[in-house]
Amino acid sequence: xxxxxxxxxxxxxxxxxxxxxxxxxxxxxxxxxxxxxxxxxxxxxxxxxxxxxxxxxxxxxxxxxxxxxxxxxxxxxxxxxxxxxxxxxxxxxxxxxxxxxxxxxxxxxxxxxxxxxxxxxxxxxxxxxxxxxxxxxxxxxxxxxxxxxxxxxxxxxxxxxxxxxxxxxxxxxxxxxxxxxxxxxxxxxxxxxxxxxxxxxxxxxxxxxxxxxxxxxxxxxxxxxxxxxxxxxxxxxxxxxxxxxxxxxxxxxxxxxxxxxxxxxxxxxxxxxxxxxxxxxxxxxxxxxxxxxxxxxxxxxxxxxxxxxxxxxxxxxxxxxxxxxxxxxxxxxxxxxxxxxxxxxxxxxxxxxxxxxxxxxxxxx
Amino acid sequence: xxxxxxxxxxxxxxxxxxxxxxxxxxxxxxxxxxxxxxxxxxxxxxxxxxxxxxxxxxxxxxxxxxxxxxxxxxxxxxxxxxxxxxxxxxxxxxxxxxxxxxxxxxxxxxxxxxxxxxxxxxxxxxxxxxxxxxxxxxxxxxxxxxxxxxxxxxxxxxxxxxxxxxxxxxxxxxxxxxxxxxxxxxxxxxxxxxxxxxxxxxxxxxxxxxxxxxxxxxxxxxxxxxxxxxxxxxxxxxxxxxxxxxxxxxxxxxxxxxxxxxxxxxxxxxxxxxxxxxxx
Ligand SMILES: Nc1ncnc2c1ncn2[C@@H]1O[C@H](COP(=O)(O)OP(=O)(O)OP(=O)(O)O)[C@@H](O)[C@H]1O
Ligand SMILES: [Mg+2]
Numbered sequence: 001x002x003x004x005x006x007x008x009x010x011x012x013x014x015x016x017x018x019x020x021x022x023x024x025x026x027x028x029x030x031x032x033x034x035x036x037x038x039x040x041x042x043x044x045x046x047x048x049x050x051x052x053x054x055x056x057x058x059x060x061x062x063x064x065x066x067x068x069x070x071x072x073x074x075x076x077x078x079x080x081x082x083x084x085x086x087x088x089x090x091x092x093x094x095x096x097x098x099x100x101x102x103x104x105x106x107x108x109x110x111x112x113x114x115x116x117x118x119x120x121x122x123x124x125x126x127x128x129x130x131x132x133x134x135x136x137x138x139x140x141x142x143x144x145x146x147x148x149x150x151x152x153x154x155x156x157x158x159x160x161x162x163x164x165x166x167x168x169x170x171x172x173x174x175x176x177x178x179x180x181x182x183x184x185x186x187x188x189x190x191x192x193x194x195x196x197x198x199x200x201x202x203x204x205x206x207x208x209x210x211x212x213x214x215x216x217x218x219x220x221x222x223x224x225x226x227x228x229x230x231x232x233x234x235x236x237x238x239x240x241x242x243x244x245x246x247x248x249x250x251x252x253x254x255x256x257x258x259x260x261x262x263x264x265x266x267x268x269x270x271x272x273x274x275x276x277x278x279x280x281x282x283x284x285x286x287x288x289x290x291x292x293x294x295x296x297x298x299x300x301x302x303x304x305x306x307x308x309x310x311x312x313x314x315x316x317x318x319x320x321x322x323x324x325x326x327x328x329x330x331x332x333x334x335x336x337x338x339x340x341x342x343x344x345x346x347x348x349x350x351x352x353x354x355x356x357x358x359x360x361x362x363x364x365x
Numbered sequence: 366x367x368x369x370x371x372x373x374x375x376x377x378x379x380x381x382x383x384x385x386x387x388x389x390x391x392x393x394x395x396x397x398x399x400x401x402x403x404x405x406x407x408x409x410x411x412x413x414x415x416x417x418x419x420x421x422x423x424x425x426x427x428x429x430x431x432x433x434x435x436x437x438x439x440x441x442x443x444x445x446x447x448x449x450x451x452x453x454x455x456x457x458x459x460x461x462x463x464x465x466x467x468x469x470x471x472x473x474x475x476x477x478x479x480x481x482x483x484x485x486x487x488x489x490x491x492x493x494x495x496x497x498x499x500x501x502x503x504x505x506x507x508x509x510x511x512x513x514x515x516x517x518x519x520x521x522x523x524x525x526x527x528x529x530x531x532x533x534x535x536x537x538x539x540x541x542x543x544x545x546x547x548x549x550x551x552x553x554x555x556x557x558x559x560x561x562x563x564x565x566x567x568x569x570x571x572x573x574x575x576x577x578x579x580x581x582x583x584x585x586x587x588x589x590x591x592x593x594x595x596x597x598x599x600x601x602x603x604x605x606x607x608x609x610x611x612x613x614x615x616x617x618x619x620x621x622x623x624x625x626x627x628x629x630x631x632x633x634x635x636x637x638x639x640x641x642x643x644x645x
Contacts, residue, residue: 073544099543
């Protein structure tokens with residue numbers, strides 16, 4: 001059992017607080033992704049879990065044992081670094097064998113275990129090479145190989161794919177997901193790429209300024225973002241956030257005036273929102289359709305084939321982005337109508353907290 | 366690498382290099398010329414740059430004039446090698462500590478090391494003499510080795526520390542996460558990666574040790590068999606005359622083994638400047 005619990009972890013460097021009361025319960029064999037903008041504290045949190053950095057306060061519990069003061073090896077973790085951190089003077093074999101050499105494992109045993117790791121990672125014919133003779137993807141696999149020979153309970157990855165080109169990143173994403181399934185281990189994965197987060201994670205932790213914004217499955221975050229920050233961060237292209245004024249609050253929801261005087265009634269729980277308040281209405285580009293509603297002037301069209309990502313401005317200068325069908329007959333400079341699907345729209349109050357949607361779809365998966 | 370220089374720039378560079386090399390190598394050339402000529406030609410006026418009776422006679426005669434010459438040369442190499450070895454044994458862990466660990470008075474102690482280096486050995490000769498006498502080390506090899514080590518440690522630490530700092534920290538963190546101790550990491554990761562830097566530092570320590578042994582030898586040792594070459598060479602200064610040609614021949618012969626070593630190490634020295642490209 002390798003559950004990983006973080007209890008009220010805080011971290012300060014000198015007078016700057018970079019992590020605030022992080023509370024997290026990760027299940028056995030779960031693939032959890034930490035995602036957030038640069039500098040939000042993802043690496044720091046991962047390094048605290050690894051034991052490379054000491055938390056200023058809080059407890060780390062792995063598999064039910066408090067390991068807050070334990071050595072990384074005793075925590076049962078292993079870590080893959082962003083720069084791979086391969087030993088350039090050692091062969092691939094010795095790189096993978098390094099943790100076993102430290103343990104003074106018998107030679108025969110060591111050979112079988114390195115051999116098995118190399119097989120899983122398709123490195124068998126590369127064992128005699130030095131890291132400098134490998135491609136980026138192969139180096140990444142060696143770094144992963146070094147982390148799996150020790151059979152750790154928890155794997156930690158710090159942006160392992162960020163040095164690779166886009167195509168290779170796609171391949172490695174699939175490989176890592178497969179590896180997770182075949183190893184049956186708990187994995188914590190740090191990235192600032194929301195596509196990686198959405199595609200690989202069982203659950204995603206969205207971090208912002210050292211705080212957890214939300215912890216949930218990818219589709220939960222997509223359909224039920226708890227805050228404006230999560231809504232803007234998850235989903236590609238980013239969600240449109242339109243300023244709106246509340247016209248009335250009724251039993252069927254909130255009626256609001258959008259830029260260009262479009263009036264919509266959103267089926268959400270009003271919470272503390274009152275008539276006359278400013279709110280923000282969040283609409284995903286893929287939910288906008290060609291129908292009466294908002295009037296936008298098209299500035300840029302990105303035709304991707306299947307869809308045309310359309311960037312425009314609303315009256316008053318608010319930018320809007322819509323994912324329209326691939327062959328939509330619209331040109332740059334045209335004025336188009338964009339219908340707001342009220343059931344798919346989100347509303348956020350002034351503090352950035354979401355107003356609960358009543359008609360949200362069932363979450364798949 | 367791209368050819369970044371125009372023809373004229375190249376000519377300029379080569380002229381500058383030639384001027385520099387002439388300046389550095391001319392004394393050696395002069396030594397060699399003197400060593401080839403009979404003694405009475407050296408003192409002739411007007412001075413003649415060229416003569417027709419060059420010979421290697423001095424290279425034979427010197428072993429007879431100063432019977433211990435071979436011993437002196439070996440002593441020199443022995444002392445410089447011992448100084449270098451001991452210095453490196455101290456400098457490697459110290460430089461690593463300064464490069465990676467946090468401890469009180471780190472910056473100040475580093476500055477003090479450099480400050481101590483500003484005093485040349487000459488200023489400290491008398492206190493050093495008393496120390497060595499108290500320890501009973503006068504007139505032994507140790508009298509020339511220990512002060513040499515002491516004076517070379519600070520520069521060694523400064524040089525090696527900056528090299529070690531360039532080794533990516535993540536490599537050591539990876540080793541730490543995999544359970545390696547500091548000493549294991551130093552031995553299996555840091556030192557192998559620092560080899561080019563170690564060669565550069567060892568070379569400069571060796572040169573320093575070679576250069577400073579004269580002072581310590583004449584001050585702390587009057588045992589003939591222990592004298593290094595720079596001190597032993599004084600035996601060519603006779604009551605009547607100085608046999609300059611033999612002295613120069615002996616000096617060149619004494620430097621020769623060291624020169625050969627450096628010729629061999631040269632490719633590492635140059636590699637040392639470009640290696641360490643650990644990750645892109
Ligand atoms: N050793 C340190 N000393 C002082 N401040 C630090 C230290 N390490 C990190 N920080 C600060 O902590 C904050 C979080 O850093 P961290 O490296 O965890 O960010 P990150 O989320 O991993 O960002 P990125 O996506 O850019 O890697 C940053 O503001 C950084 O300046
Ligand atoms: Mg980071």
